[in-house]
């Protein structure tokens with residue numbers, strides 16, 4: 001027999017969930033859903049995303065902020081520095097005694113300084129999102145801006161010798177960072193923003209027949225299916241090449257992309273991958289594109305994974 005909480009669901013708001021012991025708890029997922037569907041946020045998000053997109057248009061800027069040079073998204077690396085510094089300052093406030101005042105102040109300052117590149121990398125990633133993800137991302141950014149402001153005011157208080165006030169402001173800022181971090185975690189783990197979209201492909205390692213050689217025109221990317229995995233095959237004057245067709249950045253169709261100097265440019269956010277080895281030449285992608293071996297055999301195009 002199904003257990004009942006004895007609570008009429010109609011009495012609960014969207015953010016409240018009944019539990020088996022009859023208590024009511026807040027459901028943060030419902031709150032995230034409300035943020036994701038709040039179209040009013042587009043009035044802030046859309047112009048900001050356009051401005052960030054313009055500012056990060058140069059390839060060196062995009063590559064630096066995306067982590068293309070690192071082989072990993074840069075933003076989560078930097079958040080560890082910022083949050084770690086502020087958390088350490090709070091720990092020193094709690095257990096460091098009177099002699100810890102200078103250390104706590106310096107750690108607060110370190111967190112503030114590191115927040116600049118942290119925010120820049122996050123904004124660069126965020127500007128490539130759309131709709132619900134962009135709305136959740138803008139609230140994540142606003143929360144972190146509020147947290148940064150609290151930490152700056154905290155630093156000022158500490159400089160004036162008002163450590164207790166500084167510590168209270170830092171703690172409040174950390175609470176705001178945690179709430180904003182929940183939204184960031186939702187974007188990555190719940191929505192797949194920033195994860196490698198080709199990570200779960202099961203690429204066949206045996207030669208796999210995918211198309212007639214007649215279907216292959218020079219410099220015209222051809223989308224084929226290799227045991228359920230989309231592949232883009234390209235024949236150029238330099239040879240025959242194949243990459244996974246699903247862009248590692250956000251899943252864009254590379255077969256609809258543009259050929260540029262021996263590379264394939266994604267139609268969604270302009271990441272550029274070298275045909276010969278899948279090497280990422282321009283972000284926002286941080287990973288290389290999976291590369292395949294390709295050949296013409298008995299009039300048929302065949303591919304196999306090159307892992």
Ligand code: FES
Pocket residue numbers: 247248249250251252266267268269270271283284285
């Ligand atoms: S999906 Fe974003 S660059 Fe390809």
